[in-house]
Amino acid sequence: MMADPTAPIITPTRVAAALLVAGVVIAFGFSANNYLLQAGTTLAMSAVLCLAWNIVGGFMGYPSFGTAAFFGVGAYAGGILQDAGVPLALAWIGAAAAGAMFAAFLGSVLLGLRGHYFAIGTIAVVEVMREVANNWEGLTGGAIGINIPILAGSPREVGIFFYLAMWALVAATFALTAAIAHSKFGFSLRCIRQNESAAHMVGIAVFRAKCAAFIISGLLISLAGAVYASMVAFIEPKDVFNILLSIEVPAMVMLGGAGTILGPLIGATIYILLRELVWVNFINFHSAILGIIIIAVIYLMPEGLVRRFHAQAWSKLTKRSPSQSGAGS
């Protein structure tokens, strides 16, 4: 973004907007029917995944298709811990820690790669993790999956609980994203995205910054995976290590605007709305229609909605051609 980098992050307008959104989200949760509650929870989960992916894929510019790997690791870590009798909150914390450690290990290997090589490496990780989950029956229950204790309470209460939990995670992830975007760390990620050699040259600890971003992103995705596992109470390898998730998440972020703060939220919202609409109206070939929409959006608007609608203000700052003929003076 081309905004003044020293401008304050917290302004009265933004606080008011955040409170308004929070109010709407909570009110919606308590008044919606079961279908809408479910859709709202799915939207929140997608938003968390998008915001988390954006740290690596957007700010840092590393095209990760590893979302499903972290999601699955979090889901299984949380589920296995819960099955072992660990309380819900601790199981989620454990899943987040497992995701962070997994990301640290994976990052130290994969972050030496760039561009297409990194992308393909992350795809391979999803496939490997699914096979591990399929075959390590002692730990994961193998291909038949595992059951996870269902929360006490009426289905409606449980639904609202997970709806609010997912949205709390959205709020935390969003706040973290905004803080990163305005920090030295975020600045270093943007430098890395644009020119890694130059980033070294100005004194950025490039590899350490890349690992940190990858760990934060992996931790958040795994946490979302654990909340999901507790919510659905049954997970299997082909569900939580699903490569489609790794593709949908970047598509949503690109729809909104990769590397922006609001883009992942807006992209997730529009994508999930579209998906529900298409699902309801074209039950037979919804996947095809959704695919066409994704391709159209990315082809016609690669910069994303956020930048498109900022375009006028933006172009004033960036596209104005400097009169440089006399610039030597």
Next chain:
Amino acid sequence: MTDPTLQLEGLTRRFGGVTAVDNISLSIPKGDIVGLVGPNGAGKTTLVNLVTGFLPKSSGRVLFEGREISHLPPHLIARSGIARTFQIVQPFAEMTVLENVMAGALFAGQGGTIRQASDKARHYLEFVGLDRFSNYSASDLSLANRKRLELAKSLAMEPRLLFLDEVNAGLNTSELDNALDLIRKISSMGVTIVIIEHVLRIVLSLVKRLIVLHHGAMLSDGEPSAVLKDPAVVTAYLGTKFSKRHQAESEHQREKLQQSLERGQGPA
């Protein structure tokens, strides 16, 4: 007796069978402005890459202000007070000019907050005369201004040793005069400067000491007029055949060849 700013001891780098930098030893005192020259492929940029940590050395030592640095990664060398410009400019293309210079201020040297970095960046943009382009995207600048941006970014790191790698290449005459003035101003601030140039004429107006590399080895080191008379240097630039003739020619002819040498022309 203070340590020299930069000291190389037997610095060597091999690429397979080729020795790109061959057993270079030299010492540069604080505040000097030194020209590092040599024909294409002499190993000038490789030498800078070794000192700044972009390439691992094969053997030898690099000491910065008396401290061994050749085992450090590039970002720590940058933070310790060594900055460089790249022969091919390396801006953060999607960032504004101001943000580019802020990157230099933010991570090297004293560091500080984003606001402090912004203030420092504005100062150095003014210093190089780019302040009115602060909000332009770096990719929108002309080549001359991108070279200045590179310079401002390096200066914002507040280095004590600055490598300028062909920072003047591709500039026209008036741009060149401005660039040379800037380099003199930076030198007068006490920064030790090593200026790498392919074209001798440019460095001669700036430096009191010239180091000539050829095939990775140190060919000559000393006061510019003496270095230019060094038969080994003449041979390297003009080739053996021309250099023999050169030695046999009269003083008048010698002057003429000297001039062509200073224009940076190699053998035909």
